[in-house]
Amino acid sequence: MLILHCPYCGVDAEETELHAGGEAHLKRFGPGSSDEEFEGYLFHRENPKGVHFERWRHVNGCGKWFHAARCTNTLEVFGTYSAQVFEPPQELQDKISAKRPGWEWRDLKGSDQ
Amino acid sequence: MSEALLKTALSGASSDGFVRVEELGPQGMITLRGDFDSAGFAAAVKKAVGLALPKQRKISTGKGGSVAWMSPDELLVLVDYDQVGATVAKLNAALEGEHALVADVSDARAFFRLSGADGAVRDVMAKLAPVDFSPAAFGKGDIRRSRLAQVAGAFWTPEEGVMQVICFRSVAQYTFDLLSVSAETGGEVGHFG
Numbered sequence: 001m002l003i004l005h006c007p008y009c010g011v012d013a014e015e016t017e018l019h020a021g022g023e024a025h026l027k028r029f030g031p032g033s034s035d036e037e038f039e040g041y042l043f044h045r046e047n048p049k050g051v052h053f054e055r056w057r058h059v060n061g062c063g064k065w066f067h068a069a070r071c072t073n074t075l076e077v078f079g080t081y082s083a084q085v086f087e088p089p090q091e092l093q094d095k096i097s098a099k100r101p102g103w104e105w106r107d108l109k110g111s112d113q
Numbered sequence: 114m115s116e117a118l119l120k121t122a123l124s125g126a127s128s129d130g131f132v133r134v135e136e137l138g139p140q141g142m143i144t145l146r147g148d149f150d151s152a153g154f155a156a157a158v159k160k161a162v163g164l165a166l167p168k169q170r171k172i173s174t175g176k177g178g179s180v181a182w183m184s185p186d187e188l189l190v191l192v193d194y195d196q197v198g199a200t201v202a203k204l205n206a207a208l209e210g211e212h213a214l215v216a217d218v219s220d221a222r223a224f225f226r227l228s229g230a231d232g233a234v235r236d237v238m239a240k241l242a243p244v245d246f247s248p249a250a251f252g253k254g255d256i257r258r259s260r261l262a263q264v265a266g267a268f269w270t271p272e273e274g275v276m277q278v279i280c281f282r283s284v285a286q287y288t289f290d291l292l293s294v295s296a297e298t299g300g301e302v303g304h305f306g
Contacts, residue, residue, distance in 0.1 A: 008185050009258075010169055014243045017259055060260035062184035 002070070005080050009062040021055030024067050025087055025106075049073050051096055051103040051110075053088060056080075069096060122223045122285035130296035132229035132237045136289060140224045141178075141197035142279070143190040145204065147213030157207035161200055162190055172256040172269050181256045181269070189267070189279075194219060223285035225292060227276040232306030233296075234276050238268065239304065240295045246305065262291050 002015040011017075023045050029037040046052065052072045057065045069078040069088055078099070079092045087108065096103055097110035104110070120139075127135035147154045155166050163177040167188070172181040178192035178200075192200045197217050204215045227234050235246040241261045245251060256269040264287060266280040280288040294300075 011257070016243055060265050061258050062187075064184060 002075060002077065004056060004066075004068050004077060006058045006061060006064070007066050007080050007082055008064040009058065011058070011061060013058055013061055017058065017060040019057045019059040021057050021065060024053035024055050046106060048105060051078070051100055051105050053105060055083070071100070122282045123289055126289055128289075128293040128296070130293065130298045131301050132227050132233050132296040134289065134292045134296050135226050135228075136285070137224045137226050137277075139194040140219065140222075141192040141194040141200070142217075142219045142222055143192070143197060143201060143204070144183075144216045144218050145188040145190055145213070146186050147208065147211055149186065151211060153211045154208070154213060157204055157211065157213075158188070158190075160207045161203040162192065170256060171254050173254070174271070181267070183258060183267070221282055222279050223282050223288065225278040225280075225289065227278065227292060227296065228274060229296075230306070231274040232303075233301065234270075234274055235305040236302040237292065237295045238276055240300075240302070241291055242266070242268070248305075261288055264288060 003012050004018060005012050026041065029041040050071055050073050052070060054068050054070070055065055056068050065083040066080050067083060067088070068080045069092055070076060071078070078096050081089055081092060093108065093110060100110065102110060102112050121136055123136045125136050125138065127133065145158070149166055158164065158166060158180060162175070162180055164173050164175045164180045167173045167180050167182040170182055172179055178190060181189040181191070183189050190200065197219055201215055201217055208215065227237060239246045242259045244257050244259050251257065251270065253270055253272065256267060258265070258267045260266065261278070261280065264280055264284040266278055266288065268276055268278045270276050278288065278292070
């Protein structure tokens, strides 16, 4: 059972109160983009064994979207953060680096500590 | 307003188990959305209901009604059913120029009350919602939006031994059945006493 802290209502909500929203920080490519970009936006997703960033919605609660960083391997949750950002806060990235030195996700790279 | 329009979803159904479950009469409910940080918004709520903005996940009650925190930009205002029209008008007038929404949702909801021993009432709720119902974590003045089995609901405890539950009117029967079965004699858990 996954328990995520909703940054908007401050509840430690369990999975059944939430709805998964897929990969975080996707950049939309719409009209005018190349076929490759559009294909990437639509279909190409990360499938990491380890650090992953996702969108979640507190659907049976305040109804807000937020971001979560977790490990797909151990289900450890590193933290949750606001939906209004383009990448994870540095503080959270540092926290992940402390636990998973050298982690990588898309073009994000953690430090080796 | 005619009698027919005042009918609640279940016409005041009730059931008695180790906790009493009853549907309450028509309750005025107003959804209010806007920017909590705006001084004008807080002033409008104060003017219309006489209450300050509730803190995160809190419900405050006064003479004019109650105001519940629903999300970082949403409040639920509870007033007497016959006061809804006047309160909506007051809020709209006070929110002139603000980016805000006022909607009368009274007839879109169903309202239940559970009463009995405090521990038993908490047990009944704990069977249905993924929420910590210990008195330390969920006491008077706290409100939670969560789920009751498969439907969304909000609940708070106005006094010891009482829990009030709001859900959508379309799932009123389901919610009533859920609560009744959960409160059936023989289903006591004894976790919260």
